[in-house]
Amino acid sequence: MRTNRAWLGLTLLMLPTLLVAMDMTALILALPHLSADLGASAVQQLWISDSYGLMVAGMVITMGTLGDRIGRRRLLLTGASAFAVLSVVAAFSVNPLMLIVVRALLGIAGATLAPSTLALITNMFHDDRSRGRAIAIWATCQFTGGAVGPVLAGFLLQHFWWGSVFLAAVPAMVLLAVAGRFVLPEFRGSRAGRLDPASVGLSLAAVLLMVYGIKQLTVAHAVAVPVATLAIGAGLGVVFVRRQLRLPAPLLDLRLFRSRPFTAVLIALVFAGLAMAGVGLLVTQYLQGVLGHGPMAAAILFAPMGLGVAVGTMTAPTLTRRMKQPTAIAGGLALSAVGGLLLTVVHGAGTLPILMIAIAVLAFGAGPLFALGTGLVIGSVSPERAGSAASMSETGNYFGGSLGLGLLGAAAAVVYRAHAHGTSDSLAAALAASSRQGATQASATLDTARAAFTASLHVTGLVAAVIFAALSVVVFVMRPAESRSQSQPESQSQSQSQSQSQPESQPEPQPEEPARTSTETAVPEPVAASH
Structure with a gap:
């Protein structure tokens, strides 16, 4: 029963993964149409294209850690709901500035999806073979969506207006937000602390500046500004790293690089x-x-x-x-x-x-x-x-x-x-x-x-x-x-998962001894459902 529910949950997670990837690549084909309709300048077109990716890159670290602390399903469903609403707003944007802002907000919502989905897959599949197959399916959806996106955009743009490209992801996000509460388990760390605002700000600024600097090197005739942006971003990155090494509960655990x-x-x-x-x-x-x-x-x-x-x-x-x-x-x-x-x-x-x-x-x-x-x-x-x-x-x-x-x-x-x-x-x-x-x-x-x-x-x-x-x-x-x-890193961590954490969908009670030493606990269904 638990295995069937896990595969049903993966099926649900495949839909937004596939359609969000399609949405990202489809915009490339839709850009000339929406630019002509909204009167976007060359600079505004660049920001329409980049604002989403920049915000995803800047916020994914924060969102990945936030999901560990407040609950991965809770964060995923919140992000999916926001993504659906914002996609509708983007489809009916009336000027370039509105679309740029909405695309940036979509990036923040999109940053919740991939880390939460991957973390949930890890918790839903306990044996190495099933988990590996599930992650392979997840990755396949990402790349298949990226390949099919322009083709879907071509079809939509041939029959509808450019806003239909944004609306394509809405049904999957609504389905995830509604059905996810009943199909997906909830997980969060029992020792979850508060996010460090300084770390969040440093990580966001460092990633945004470095990614923006790299992108500008491809289009700018003068390299002084992009190089300066890269240097400032790298400097903030160094400050971020030093802060994470000092904090007892860092936003990003850099000790993972010891492996x-x-x-x-x-x-x-x-x-x-x-x-x-x-x-x-x-x-x-x-x-x-x-x-x-x-x-x-x-x-x-x-x-x-x-x-x-x-x-x-x-x-x-x-x-x-x-x-x-x-x-x-x-x-x-x-x-x-x-x-x-x-x-x-x-x-x-x-x-x-x-x-x-x-x-x-x-x-x-x-x-x-x-x-x-x-x-x-x-x-x-x-x-x-x-x-x-x-x-x-x-x-x-x-x-x-x-x-x-x-x-x-x-x-x-x-x-x-x-x-x-x-x-x-x-x-x-x-x-x-x-x-x-x-x-x-x-x-x-x-x-x-x-x-x-x-x-x-x-x-x-x-x-x-x-x-x-x-x-x-x-x-x-x-x-x-x-x-x-x-496979020891996986099998060891998975055995820890089985002894330290059980999903809320587990039909049979587990021994209490491992639960008392767990660093992660499953959220009981009544508590999770109240979020």
């Missing part, structure tokens, strides 16, 4: 996100700017990347039956390196199949890292700190994506300018210039720009291959320590 598997996998998650974001940026521009496909066609041609990660995450638990987890992760990363190398031979429309195979292979190889690696991060800690660990994983993903867009985007721009020989600063500028030129001159301009951008894609693929190969080595070197106690 080699935890640290190595978290580093791999960051840099894999960096490589995939950089490749994604270049490939989508290549499909549209070089090969000339429209947004809808480009979204479909780019879908193998998201679907590749989805398939990789789903097959990861099966791999662990034949090999150890670090071996599966390292092997997958090596395969991703091959995908990166395939991008270096892409040239023109004739090699489009190679491009699609390359991004599919690169993404498929990363699947075991996102599925098994996330499980290792969550399983390396005791159950009452699962939300904090989940927030670290999510923050790492956001940092990796932002770094990929910033660093690999900047590197690609340098390569482009070197091969364009001063004819244009970017592919977009070359396309705009060609529309004002005669046929012969326009053809020459486009040929040069497309060749230069293809060179940028080749360099990006090579850099991604190097990153994945290096990560494969790092994880493989970690293997001896992991192999001596395969």
Whole structure:
């Protein structure tokens, strides 16, 4: 009975995970439509796109720890309700400023979802195999949603107005808010203390400034302001770290980094996100700017990347039956390196199949890292700190994506300018210039720009291959320590979970002795229902 309820709860958690991921990527396709309708300037468009992600990145640490302290189900259902209401408000925004503010508030609500969902999965599934499969399904929903998002947006925008893109997530959030109270168990730490406002402010300011600085490096002509923003953010980050090391109940438990598997996998998650974001940026521009496909066609041609990660995450638990987890992760990363190398031979429309195979292979190889690696991060800690660990994983993903867009985007721009020989600063500028030129001159301009951008894609693929190969080595070197106690971090923490914490859905009473030493308690149903 308890197992059936756990899988029913996972089914419920899959819906918002899938649709929120779709909502995030769908906005990219909807942006031109809503900008034209609302009269958004270029700067306002940037903030409409970035305000959500910035607030998620800045608040996910706070929300992960807050869920551990006040109750993970309580926080999740509150966030889902807020997300549904704010999505409706966003759909009917009347000016750019209103949409920017609502998107930022949506980011705060969105920051409650991923860490709470991951922490609840940890508590709902007590054996390693079921928990690993559940986390793989969760990761699959994220990446499948990201791949399907632009396609859904294309369909909605063809039949409805741009606000329908925001409304797509509302039904799932309403269902979660209503049914979650009856299906999902509640967990919170019995020693939950108050949040430290100074730590919350420091973490928010540090993450916002650093992520914003990285993003601005990709679009700003002058680097002084982005570099200064990064420096201030890094300085605040140092202050935050020192404060966490002094506090008896820190917002973020940095002692988790004493675990080699935890640290190595978290580093791999960051840099894999960096490589995939950089490749994604270049490939989508290549499909549209070089090969000339429209947004809808480009979204479909780019879908193998998201679907590749989805398939990789789903097959990861099966791999662990034949090999150890670090071996599966390292092997997958090596395969991703091959995908990166395939991008270096892409040239023109004739090699489009190679491009699609390359991004599919690169993404498929990363699947075991996102599925098994996330499980290792969550399983390396005791159950009452699962939300904090989940927030670290999510923050790492956001940092990796932002770094990929910033660093690999900047590197690609340098390569482009070197091969364009001063004819244009970017592919977009070359396309705009060609529309004002005669046929012969326009053809020459486009040929040069497309060749230069293809060179940028080749360099990006090579850099991604190097990153994945290096990560494969790092994880493989970690293997001896992991192999001596395969799955021990997870099994030990899970045995602690079974002896220290029982979900409210547990039909049979448990011995009282472990409960008296628990650092986490299950909330009785009448108490949870009153929230």
